[in-house]
Amino acid sequence: MTVETPGVADTAEPLILAGARLPGVDGVVDLHLDGGRVAAVLPGGSPLGGAGARRATAARRRLDLDGRFVVPGLHDRHVHFSQWAMVSRRLDLAGAESAAAVAALVGASVEGGDAEVIGFGYRDALWADAPTREVLDAVSGEVPVVLVSADLHACWLNSAALRRYGVGDVGGASGVLREEHCFRLMREIDDVADGVLDGWVADAAHRAAARGVVGITEYEMRWNRDDWVRRVAGGVDALRVSFGVYTQHLDRAIAEGLRTGDEVPGTAGLVTVGGYKVITDGSLNTRTACCFDPYPGLGPDEHPYGLANVPYEDLVPLMCRAHDAGLTPAVHAIGDRANAMVLDAFAAVGCGGSIEHAQLLRRSDLARFARLGIVASVQPEHAMDDRDVADRYWAGRTDRAFMLAELASAGVELVLGSDAPVAPLDPWVAIAAAVGRTRDGRGPWHPEQAIEARAALAASTGGQGAVVRAGGRADLAVIDLDPYAASVEALRAMPVSATLLAGRFTHSLG
Incomplete structure (x- = not known):
């Protein structure tokens, strides 16, 4: 795959994706992109067809896909994006198969000098031993420990953390907070400075683009509009974002006239109002x-x-x-x-x-x-x-x-x-x-x-359906395998060569 005019940060100038294959469609095609849309889908090497195709050709920008497959760009319809951006900075508990195994990981973190331990990813439903505050106390002493379950619906705390966050009467002997008590605590520990969190979010957005993602539906328990306006203004422009509104912000959303589907001013059309989320x-x-x-x-x-x-x-x-x-x-x-x-x-x-x-x-x-x-x-x-x-x-x-x-x-x-x-x-x-x-x-x-x-x-x-069509958004993923013929294991690891949002590269290996 060669790019005559390379650059991941290219603006959405006219472009031809030549020699592409579409899943379920025989032969190769040329995709003519213009104005953020797919102007034409033509048989490979065929003459110009329409003003959009002529503009793309006249611009002489061409990406030869060498028979790679092109699918509509991917959307993840349910994410907690700040949480996702944070987890790589937290103690990973995903592999722990018992409360004792979690305690060992916490103990190692404390011995490493951490002033507070925040972990993520434990799943206790099948453990033979139960999570208790004493198990954590034995390895942590006065270092506060907050461990968030993999499903985000429970937090496990030691005595120092229960005191610090004033929830000892809720945690009881187990030190486990569930549902709304857990959500309130998560909002406290997630209070990261905007500049720091936005940097983590930008990294996570680029990782998502590298998997062919062009859009997300954001269900973080925050006032998401201002977060995403600030991020787009700061250059986080790899994703379309539809954000949810929770009950604690419903009055504000109504007072400010937010309506599902509306574009948010100042975001270049990348951020839209999503739905009202209730758990x-x-x-x-x-x-x-x-x-x-x-x-x-x-x-x-x-x-x-x-x-x-x-x-x-x-x-x-x-x-x-x-x-x-x-x-x-x-x-x-x-x-x-x-x-x-x-x-x-x-x-x-x-x-x-x-x-x-x-x-x-x-x-x-x-x-x-x-x-x-x-x-x-x-x-x-x-x-x-x-x-x-x-x-x-x-x-x-x-x-x-x-x-x-x-x-x-x-x-x-x-x-x-x-x-x-x-x-x-x-x-x-x-x-x-x-x-x-x-x-x-x-x-x-x-x-x-x-x-x-x-x-x-x-x-x-x-x-956008399963097939790229003329007139659709030029939100596209270029992949190396036929998704209809690939094995389940190959689908999981699908190689993504490029991702475009409105015809602009957000990811490219070329």
């Missing part, structure tokens, strides 16, 4: 997803059916206020009881929107999902992370967990995401999980719920 229940690994059936073997301080963070009688008025103000609800629901309640709420409000996660569903709710026109915003890699946890805590019900194929067959629109940092911000990982339902050499888990690569790709491009 109605917890998560599977924290055993707080709200279910009709009880979780087996829970401790005395846990809730046997999970938690309804927002009861129905509060949810409907909140969704009504948001909808009436022009903010589309995007509602977190994981357990089957939570999903049923949220569908009831959408029916009562009479609006569309999305359910974020939709992990466990009653089959009787599939038709309602479709009839109400609710989008299923799902994260297929969660099924790979949680398969063993689901087999234990949702035993006898896993045939209706992460049921992508049945949702699609019922006519429900699927959109894929990562929930980063819960799973990596890499749509190829999500696509591979949706197609193969497997990872790490294990057999497929409920393969009947797999979807085809074409459908998974289409659900990952922000509404």
Whole structure:
């Protein structure tokens, strides 16, 4: 692949992507880009066709793709971007398989001289030993320790941290905070200086672009508009960002006239207002997803059916206020009881929107999902992370967990995401999980719920479909393999040669 006019920071001048292949389309094509759009898709080497194609050719900027594949640029429909940017700066707990193993990692960090230890990524649902404050105290002394679970719905603290943050009465003997208590603490420990955090975000945005990503839906629990206006003004321009509004900011959003889909001034069209995000229940690994059936073997301080963070009688008025103000609800629901309640709420409000996660569903709710026109915003890699946890805590019900194929067959629109940092911000990982339902050499888990690569790709491009078409945005990913023919393992590691946003390179290996 050669670039006659190289440079990742090129402006969106007319450009020809020559000798490209499109998945599912025979032969090679030339893509003529102009004005941030795909002006024409012509057979390779064919004569000019249309003003846009003529302008691209006249500009003599040409990238020879040598038969590489081009797909619409990828979107991750559910991320916590600041969290994702922070995790590489925190103690990595992902490989720990017990409370004792976590304590050993914390102890090593303390011995290394850290004045405070903030870790991320533990998953305790299958541990033989329980997390307690004493386990952490034994290795940390007076050094505050805050450990965030991989699902972001629990924090585990030692005594010094419980005192520092004034939550000792909540943490109890375990030192574990769940749901809203956890969210409040996370907002405190995430209070990083803007300049520092923006630098981390810029790095994360470039990493995302290197995986073919052109857009994200941001669900950080912050007042996201001002953050992203500042970042774009500072040169963070590799991604399109649609940001969510949480309940604590709903009054402000309404007062300032924010409406879903509106472009935010001063962001060159990169930042738009997203939906109204509300979290109605917890998560599977924290055993707080709200279910009709009880979780087996829970401790005395846990809730046997999970938690309804927002009861129905509060949810409907909140969704009504948001909808009436022009903010589309995007509602977190994981357990089957939570999903049923949220569908009831959408029916009562009479609006569309999305359910974020939709992990466990009653089959009787599939038709309602479709009839109400609710989008299923799902994260297929969660099924790979949680398969063993689901087999234990949702035993006898896993045939209706992460049921992508049945949702699609019922006519429900699927959109894929990562929930980063819960799973990596890499749509190829999500696509591979949706197609193969497997990872790490294990057999497929409920393969009947797999979807085809074409459908998974289409659900990952922000509404642009699976095939590049004339007139569409010149948001593109250049990849080395045919995504329809690649193995599941190859999909996970898909080589990305270039990424363009509105015809401008945000990533290039050439």
